[in-house]
Amino acid sequence: GAVVSQHPSWVICKSGTSVKIECRSLDFQATTMFWYRQFPKQSLMLMATSNEGSKATYEQGVEKDKFLINHASLTLSTLTVTSAHPEDSSFYICSASSGSGQPQHFGDGTRLSIL
Amino acid sequence: SQKIEQNSEALNIQEGKTATLTCNYTNYSPAYLQWYRQDPGRGPVFLLLIRENEKEKRKERLKVTFDTTLKQSLFHITASQPADSATYLCALDMGQAGTALIFGKGTTLSVSS
Numbered sequence: 758g759a760v761v762s763q764h765p766s767w768v769i770c771k772s773g774t775s776v777k778i779e780c781r782s783l784d785f786q787a788t789t790m791f792w793y794r795q796f797p798k799q800s801l802m803l804m805a806t807s808n809e810g811s812k813a814t815y816e817q818g819v820e821k822d823k824f825l826i827n828h829a830s831l832t833l834s835t836l837t838v839t840s841a842h843p844e845d846s847s848f849y850i851c852s853a854s855s856g857s858g859q860p861q862h863f864g865d866g867t868r869l870s871i872l
Numbered sequence: 873s874q875k876i877e878q879n880s881e882a883l884n885i886q887e888g889k890t891a892t893l894t895c896n897y898t899n900y901s902p903a904y905l906q907w908y909r910q911d912p913g914r915g916p917v918f919l920l921l922i923r924e925n926e927k928e929k930r931k932e933r934l935k936v937t938f939d940t941t942l943k944q945s946l947f948h949i950t951a952s953q954p955a956d957s958a959t960y961l962c963a964l965d966m967g968q969a970g971t972a973l974i975f976g977k978g979t980t981l982s983v984s985s
Contacts, residue, residue, distance in 0.1 A: 763915070789970045798881075800961070800977040801916070808970060850915045857969045858904050858923070863915030 760784055761853050763864025770841065771872055777837045778867045780851030786831035787853035791861070792824075795848045804849075807834045841871045874899040878962060878976040885952055886984055893947040893979045895962030900974070903967025905938050905945045910959045910978065920947075921965070952983045 760783040768776050780790055788809050793801040805826050806814045813826035823845075825837040834853075838845055850866040875898045885891050895905070904923050908916035922929045922938045922945070929936045935948040949956050959980045963973035 761915075791972045801975045803972045806970065806972055848913075852915070854970075857965060857967050857971070858921070860906065860918035860921060861916075861963075861973055862918070863908075865915045866913065868913070 761787075761851065761862045761864045763851055763867055765867060766865060767868045767870075769870045769872065772842050773840055774871075775837055775839045776841055776869060777835055778849055778851070778869075780834045780836070780853070780864050782832050782853040782862070785853070785855055787834075787855065788831060789854050790828060790834040791852045791854070792826060792834075792836050793850045793852070795850060795866075801850065804836075838869065841869070843871045845869065846871045876900070876962070876964060876974055876976045878960075878979045880979045881977070882980045882982070884982045884984065887953060889952055891949040891952050891956070891981055891983070893960050893962075893981070895945040895947070895976055897943050897964060900943075900964055900966070901940075902964035902974075904965035905936070906963045906965055906973060907934075907936055907945075907947050908961040908963060908975075910961055912959075916961055919960075949981075952981075954983050954985050957981055957983050 762781045764779045790807045792804045804819045807826045807828040809828045815821045828834040852861040852863045854861045879894045906921045907919045910916040920936045933950045937946045959978040961978045962976045
């Protein structure tokens with residue numbers, strides 16, 4: 758089946774650091790990728806929809822200047838958490854879709870811990 | 873208001889029994905409904921997709937039903953095994969390209985031997 762690779766899987770860094778997370782679709786071209794955030798025992802919260810070659814669409818309440826998304830190719834989207842603070846600590850997951858009515862393929866997530 | 877609810881936060885059953893998980897939604901008209909499995913510290917994994925005009929879909933020990941009148945989907949795992957223990961998420965697919973799925977909070981299933 759389709760594979761989405763997300764890297765890194767775990768990041769621990771100091772407050773004020775910027776952290777970049779990569780999401781790659783390995784065996785199909787993903788025109789749309791999605792970024793989610795998940796708190797313990799909570800559902801996936803959509804942060805933004807990333808379309809190749811255009812600006813990301815952010816959900817209400819998600820700061821676009823804080824969470825920078827770049828989708829420069831059909832196989833790669835990146836999420837950069839700028840000037841991260843402890844409240845940004847969470848589990849970030851990306852997914853790629855090949856269209857409506859098709860499964861979404863998820864990365865294995867990135868556990869971000871800000872000290 | 874629009875809601876998607878998975879009625880049980882946790883479900884505990886014995887090995888060999890059938891697990892039934894419920895997903896209800898309000899004020900949505902999804903074109904498809906999808907079910908995913910999520911293990912701790914991992915991303916969700918796709919299990920089954922059912923279209924609005926399908927009543928039932930099966931895959932090995934898994935069965936999904938979709939009732940658009942009741943606005944409900946049921947997810948069944950027959951002959952459950954301890955390895956089936958995980959969180960199961962239902963998701964609404966509105967049928968629009970480039971639109972994200974809408975996920976429920978999930979039901980954590982524990983199968984004891």
